[in-house]
Amino acid sequence: xxxxxxxxxxxxxxxxxxxxxxxxxxxxxxxxxxxxxxxxxxxxxxxxxxxxxxxxxxxxxxxxxxxxxxxxxxxxxxxxxxxxxxxxxxxxxxxxxxxxxxxxxxxxxxxxxxxxxxxxxxxxxxxxxxxxxxxxxxxxxxxxxxxxxxxxxxxxx
Numbered sequence: 001x002x003x004x005x006x007x008x009x010x011x012x013x014x015x016x017x018x019x020x021x022x023x024x025x026x027x028x029x030x031x032x033x034x035x036x037x038x039x040x041x042x043x044x045x046x047x048x049x050x051x052x053x054x055x056x057x058x059x060x061x062x063x064x065x066x067x068x069x070x071x072x073x074x075x076x077x078x079x080x081x082x083x084x085x086x087x088x089x090x091x092x093x094x095x096x097x098x099x100x101x102x103x104x105x106x107x108x109x110x111x112x113x114x115x116x117x118x119x120x121x122x123x124x125x126x127x128x129x130x131x132x133x134x135x136x137x138x139x140x141x142x143x144x145x146x147x148x149x150x151x152x153x154x155x156x157x
Contacts, residue, residue: 001049008055018058020082021046022089025063027070036079039063064089064119067105077114089140090116098128106135 011019021043025035043061050057062082065071067090081088088109092102109116117138121129122145132139 001045004046005049005053008050008057012055012057018060020060020062022062022064024066025080026066027068032074032079062089064091066091067093067102072108077112081114086113087115087117089119091119092124094123103131106132106137
C-alpha cells in the first residue's frame with residue numbers, strides 16, 4: 001500500500017486523475033473467484049489508505065490477463081475487464097512462438113464481446129504483431145519504448 005500511495009502521489013503531481021489497476025491473472029495458477037476476491041481486498045485497502053491521505057483520484061479495477069488455453073473454460077470473462085467496460089488487457093506469450101491459436105483466441109475474445117487491448121506491444125517481435133495489426137483492436141505500449149526512441153532521436157539531432 002505504501003508503494004502504491006507513493007505512485008499515486010507522483011501520478012497526481014503529473015496531472016493524472018484516473019488509474020486503471022491491472023494485477024496479473026494467470027488462469028493456470030489461479031481461480032477467477034480467488035483472483036477477484038484478492039483484487040477486491042487490495043482495492044479496499046488502497047482506497048481506504050487514499051482517503052486517510054486525502055488523495056482524490058479514480059482507480060478502476062481491471063487485470064492483465066495471460067492468454068492461455070484454459071482461459072476459455074471461463075463462461076464469464078467480464079470480471080477480468082476494466083471495470084464498467086468490455087476492455088480487457090491481454091498479455092501475449094513472451095517465450096513461445098505464436099501459432100494460429102493465439103490469433104484465433106483474440107478473435108474468440110471479440111466474439112464473446114470482449115475488446116482486447118494487447119499489453120506492452122513493444123516487447124514483442126514485429127513478426128508476430130503484423131497479424132494483430134490487421135485486427136480492429138487496441139494496443140498498449142510501455143513508456144520505456146519511448147525512452148529508447150527519445151535517446152535515438154537525440155542522436156539524430
